[in-house]
Amino acid sequence: MKAEIVAARDVRVELGGHRVLDGVALTASPGQIVAIAGENGAGKSTLLRCLAGLQTPSSGQVHVLDGPPVDAAGFWREVALVGDEPAWYPGLSVLEHLEMALSVHDGGRLSAQAALSAFALDGRADQHPLTLSTGQRQRLSLAMALIRPSRLLLLDEPERGLDADFRARLGDLLRAYAADGGTVVMATHDRDLATACGARLVTLEAAC
Numbered sequence: 349m350k351a352e353i354v355a356a357r358d359v360r361v362e363l364g365g366h367r368v369l370d371g372v373a374l375t376a377s378p379g380q381i382v383a384i385a386g387e388n389g390a391g392k393s394t395l396l397r398c399l400a401g402l403q404t405p406s407s408g409q410v411h412v413l414d415g416p417p418v419d420a421a422g423f424w425r426e427v428a429l430v431g432d433e434p435a436w437y438p439g440l441s442v443l444e445h446l447e448m449a450l451s452v453h454d455g456g457r458l459s460a461q462a463a464l465s466a467f468a469l470d471g472r473a474d475q476h477p478l479t480l481s482t483g484q485r486q487r488l489s490l491a492m493a494l495i496r497p498s499r500l501l502l503l504d505e506p507e508r509g510l511d512a513d514f515r516a517r518l519g520d521l522l523r524a525y526a527a528d529g530g531t532v533v534m535a536t537h538d539r540d541l542a543t544a545c546g547a548r549l550v551t552l553e554a555a556c
């Protein structure tokens with residue numbers, strides 16, 4: 349079996365005096381897609397934040413790539429995160445945002461033009477992101493994560509705002525990423541998306 353990219357064991361997180369995660373375990377290897385399901389408040393986003401090095405667990409071990417996750421440049425070269433909507437650059441168009449993502453990472457997975465097409469943003473290239481619809485902006489966020497090279501994709505409800513057709517297309521895009529050896533860990537409420545991309549489903553129970 350290939351070395352694990354993500355290994356979380358016995359993770360506990362307390363926030364505001366409440367136990368949010370308790371004894372949580374999760375593993376993911378190259379080529380795998382893991383979908384984290386669970387009711388609102390179960391702790392899916394909190395677990396993703398732990399994997400991204402943005403939340404330190406109260407106890408337990410989290411190992412991502414070569415060690416504990418750290419919010420540092422070397423880590424983010426290998427890891428792409430899509431969570432809350434990013435702050436869009438003033439004055440830069442959709443196409444220029446894609447070109448910027450390519451320019452700061454060596455060796456893109458797609459050209460900016462190919463990404464426009466893959467993420468159904470043809471005809472939107474010259475617009476500023478804030479003039480797009482909610483779902484179109486989510487497609488751009490996903491495009492900026494998938495256009496660049498990475499070994500691990502962390503996605504928090506990637507289906508947010510997407511129509512049914514694009515959710516199906518997203519399943520194909522994630523499958524292709526995993527087929528190239530990438531690892532995906534996503535929190536999702538969309539079981540169809542998880543099934544469409546062949547994800548292993550992990551259900552989180554609320555800690556209390």
Ligand SMILES: Nc1ncnc2c1ncn2[C@@H]1O[C@H](COP(=O)(O)OP(=O)(O)OP(=O)(O)O)[C@@H](O)[C@H]1O
Binds near residue numbers: 368390391395
């Ligand atoms: N900064 C914080 N301070 C206190 N409690 C917090 C904080 N952030 C999150 N929580 C609590 O932690 C719990 C888990 O939140 P989290 O966002 O991880 O859940 P989730 O499973 O992603 O939910 P959803 O499906 O609604 O997105 C919730 O009960 C939430 O109220």
